Amino acid sequence: MTVHSDNNRGSDPAVTQRQAAMAVLARASAADIARGLVHVSHDVAFTDARPAEIGLVMLRGRIGGGGAPFNVGEATVTRAAVQLASGETGFGYVFGRDPEKARLAALCDALWQNDARRQPIEDHVIAPLRQQQQERRALAQAQTAATRVDFFTLVRGEDER
Amino acid sequence: MYVAVKGGERAIDNAHALLADKRRGDRNVPELSLDQIDNQLALGVDRVMCEGSLYDRELAALAIKQARGDMIEAIFLLRAYRTTLPRFGASEPIDTGAMDIRRRISATFKDLPGGQVLGPTFDYTHRLLDHTLTADSDVAPAATAPADEATFRSVADLLAGSGLIEGEAEATGDVGDLTREPLSFPAGRDLRLQNLARGDEGFLLALAYSTQRGFGRNHPFAGEIRYGEVEIEFFAEDAGFAVPLGAIAITECQMVNQFTGSATQAPRFTRGYGISFGQSERKSMAMALVDRALRARELGEEAGSPAQDEEFVLSHSDNVQATGFVEHLKLPHYVDFQAELGLLRKLQAEFFERGTEIPMQDAAE
Numbered sequence: 001m002t003v004h005s006d007n008n009r010g011s012d013p014a015v016t017q018r019q020a021a022m023a024v025l026a027r028a029s030a031a032d033i034a035r036g037l038v039h040v041s042h043d044v045a046f047t048d049a050r051p052a053e054i055g056l057v058m059l060r061g062r063i064g065g066g067g068a069p070f071n072v073g074e075a076t077v078t079r080a081a082v083q084l085a086s087g088e089t090g091f092g093y094v095f096g097r098d099p100e101k102a103r104l105a106a107l108c109d110a111l112w113q114n115d116a117r118r119q120p121i122e123d124h125v126i127a128p129l130r131q132q133q134q135e136r137r138a139l140a141q142a143q144t145a146a147t148r149v150d151f152f153t154l155v156r157g158e159d160e161r
Numbered sequence: 162m163y164v165a166v167k168g169g170e171r172a173i174d175n176a177h178a179l180l181a182d183k184r185r186g187d188r189n190v191p192e193l194s195l196d197q198i199d200n201q202l203a204l205g206v207d208r209v210m211c212e213g214s215l216y217d218r219e220l221a222a223l224a225i226k227q228a229r230g231d232m233i234e235a236i237f238l239l240r241a242y243r244t245t246l247p248r249f250g251a252s253e254p255i256d257t258g259a260m261d262i263r264r265r266i267s268a269t270f271k272d273l274p275g276g277q278v279l280g281p282t283f284d285y286t287h288r289l290l291d292h293t294l295t296a297d298s299d300v301a302p303a304a305t306a307p308a309d310e311a312t313f314r315s316v317a318d319l320l321a322g323s324g325l326i327e328g329e330a331e332a333t334g335d336v337g338d339l340t341r342e343p344l345s346f347p348a349g350r351d352l353r354l355q356n357l358a359r360g361d362e363g364f365l366l367a368l369a370y371s372t373q374r375g376f377g378r379n380h381p382f383a384g385e386i387r388y389g390e391v392e393i394e395f396f397a398e399d400a401g402f403a404v405p406l407g408a409i410a411i412t413e414c415q416m417v418n419q420f421t422g423s424a425t426q427a428p429r430f431t432r433g434y435g436i437s438f439g440q441s442e443r444k445s446m447a448m449a450l451v452d453r454a455l456r457a458r459e460l461g462e463e464a465g466s467p468a469q470d471e472e473f474v475l476s477h478s479d480n481v482q483a484t485g486f487v488e489h490l491k492l493p494h495y496v497d498f499q500a501e502l503g504l505l506r507k508l509q510a511e512f513f514e515r516g517t518e519i520p521m522q523d524a525a526e
Contacts, residue, residue, distance in 0.1 A: 015402050023392065023405035050399075056243060057395050057406065058251040059216065060336065061358075063350055064434045065317060065413060067329025069254045069336050070351035072358050072436055074243055075216035077406055081399065091400045093249075095393075095407035096217065137261065142305035144263050147279040 021112050021126050022105070026094045028129045030101035036125035037104060040117065046107060049089055050081035052099030078102040088113040184229050198222035207410075207439025208232060212480060213239030214340075214359040216409050216438050233361075233480050240481050251336070253394040253403055257413045257436075260389040262313050264440075268383040269417060275313035280388060281440070316385040317415050317432065326417065326430040346472050353455055353475060354448075358436060360478030362444045368468040369450035377454045377466030381433065384417035388440050412437050414445035418453050421460050431460060 025033060054076060061072040080092045080102040090110025092102040108125055111117040185192065199206055199222045209221040213236045220239060228234035264280025267273055279285075320326035337352040344352060357365060372378060390410050394403040414435035422428030433453025435445035455471055457464035467473055477483060 012402075019394075019402070019405055023407075026405050026407035053247075055247045055249045056215075057249050057393075058338070059393060059409070060252050060254045061257070061354075061436050062254045062329070063354060064329035064432055065257045065315060065415065068332040068351060071251070071336060071338050071340075071355045072255070072411075073211070073214035073216065073355075073438060074248070074340075075252075075393070075406075075409065076220070076246070077249060077395070079249065079397075091397060091404060093395055093397055093400075093404045093406055095409070096219075138308070139305070140263065141261070141308035143303045144278050144280055145308040146304040146306040147264075148306065149277045149279060 018109070018112060021122070022091075022093075022109060024126050024130045024133065025092070025105040025108055027133050028101075030098050030104055032129055032132070033101065033104040033108065033125060036128055037108065039124040040111060040120045041107065044107075044111065044117075045085035046082045046110065047085075048080070048103070049083040050079065052078055052080040052092075052102045054078050054097045054099070080106045082106045082110050084110045084114065086114060184227070193226055195219055195222040195226065198225055204440060205230075205232065207437075207441050208362060208444070209235045209239060211438040211441050211444060212236045212359055212361060213243075215239045215243045233484050237481050237484070250395065250398075252406070253396060255391050255393065255411065255436075257387065257391060257411070258315060258318075260313070260387055260391050260411075260413075261408070262387060262389040263410075264388040265313050265385065266383075267316050267385045269316060269385075270319070273314070273316060273319065313387065315387075315415065316417070320384070320417070320430060324427070324429065327421070327432060329432075344475055346475075348471060348475060350452075350456070353471065354434065354436075354452060356475045356478055357448045357451055360448070361480035361483070362441070362447065364478055364480070364483075365447040365451050366443060368454070368474060369447035371466065372450055372454050372468045377457065377464070377469045379431075379433075379450075379453050379457075379462075380419035381450055381453065382417045383446065384415040384432075386412065386414045386442060386445065388412040388442065410439050412439065412441050412445045414442070414449040416446070416449040416453055431456070 055078075056074040057077045058074050059072045060069045062069055075095055076097050078092075078094055078097055078099055078101065080099065081089055082092075082103065083089045088110045090106040090108065090113065092105030092107075092109060094102050094105055108121055111121045112126075199218050202222075202225065205225055206218055206221045209224055209232060210216050210218065212232075213221065213224070215221075217239075220242060221235070224235035224238040224242075225232070227238060262275070262278065262280075264278060264282065265275065266277050266279065271277070317326060321328060337349055337355070339352055339355055344356065348356070373381075388410070390408040392408050393406045395406050396402070397404045412435075416433035416435070418431045418433060420428040421431050431453065433449040433451075433456070435447070435449030435452065437444045437448065451468055451474060454466070454468040455474060457469040462469075464470070
């Protein structure tokens with residue numbers, strides 16, 4: 001298995017945006033994706049280019065956090081691919097074992113590549129999910145921040161800096 | 162001599178039905194849901210994922226329920242499940258520096274960029290049983306505070322910046338995988354870390370403790386422990402780029418240990434590394450201590466203690482293998498035992514024929 005770390009990052013802004021949309025989909029539930037997708041995909045024709053399949057991905061760490069890679073352990077991943085009648089192929093690779101989620105993520109990815117569908121996908125699916133995820137993350141970060149230790153004044157949770 | 166190979170089927174079926182009955186327990190008590198196990202026994206789920214070497218919270222919760230809370234049995238179930246699935250490949254290496262931090266502490270620097278955040282920890286609790294938990298508890302939401310966009314720069318980076326700690330070697334060649342090829346010795350550090358990452362927490366904890374008590378002392382400091390979420394990417398051949406799979410929770414421990422140096426190399430701190438799924442702090446710390454102990458030869462240290470013995474540590478760390486061999490002793494060994502009995506009777510007969518006085522009056526069979 002080769003290491004691909006440096007050959008796919010920051011090269012193509014379109015890929016970066018697509019990855020950002022995929023990242024939001026990967027963190028969402030199938031039901032949440034479906035809820036947004038009904039506003040976009042009611043008239044879309046597509047086929048399953050790769051039926052959903054459950055498998056494993058070996059998760060790699062780095063020795064010492066920054067050194068050579070090593071295998072930490074595996075995770076369940078479900079993948080699927082769909083092809084629109086207009087030709088675009090979308091991919092869904094998501095943690096877990098939910099075939100419907102992988103298929104919906106692939107459909108969103110395919111639609112995202114279609115010039116006429118990208119904005120509706122961003123507006124109805126990605127944006128609300130991103131907002132929901134940012135809110136969850138902000139809450140977790142705020143709760144974490146409340147446990148910050150201040151060795152100078154022994155006051156915490158207020159008077160930040 | 163006899164071999165019992167038939168006749169146990171009904172007993173086994175009924176034993177399994179009884180097991181299912183006992184697993185469910187008193188029908189008047191509500192049944193556990195997987196969500197309840199995932200949420201309220203979250204650290205147990207973390208441990209099963211870690212030693213089961215499979216990140217899937219729902220499956221780990223299911224395994225704990227099926228195993229009636231027997232963690233090693235649950236780990237075994239997860240290991241067995243993973244063998245049924247194809248592997249799509251390996252992820253891009255996790256960037257722990259980009260972690261969305263939920264806890265980060267250092268025992269070496271009190272002021273460090275990003276500060277110290279305790280997160281959800283048992284540390285500083287009084288370890289007094291909380292009897293209010295015997296009834297349904299009404300827990301207030303956790304406190305919040307403004308979260309500045311501090312980056313949590315790692316302690317290892319800080320020390321490396323001033324040349325006080327050893328660097329990590331760059332990647333060379335393929336990454337070893339002990340799930341594909343049996344371990345052989347000496348093992349590279351990649352394989353050692355993979356073995357430790359799925360190793361039994363209790364075994365590693367005891368070994369780590371032994372190094373602190375003098376059996377392979379290396380004078381450790383918890384340079385940094387961080388726990389939080391990391392995004393994982395996977396290079397998908399069909400897509401042609403690295404796709405984000407989602408986020409997982411991990412714990413990372415950087416141990417800072419006493420010095421090494423040479424005629425050409427200034428003395429500097431050495432390192433031990435631990436990483437685990439979920440919030441598994443004790444496991445990560447123990448792993449880092451044992452990782453460092455296993456580097457004894459590489460660092461030119463005297464290596465005579467158990468924790469420094471690579472073959473001893475790596476061959477006995479896996480609790481699924483260990484339980485398999487220990488527990489197999491309860492399976493029928495009737496033929497083996499009959500052979501032993503036969504041999505013993507023969508030895509006794511020879512002993513008595515020699516006419517020596519009988520030391521035990523009741524030595525008859």
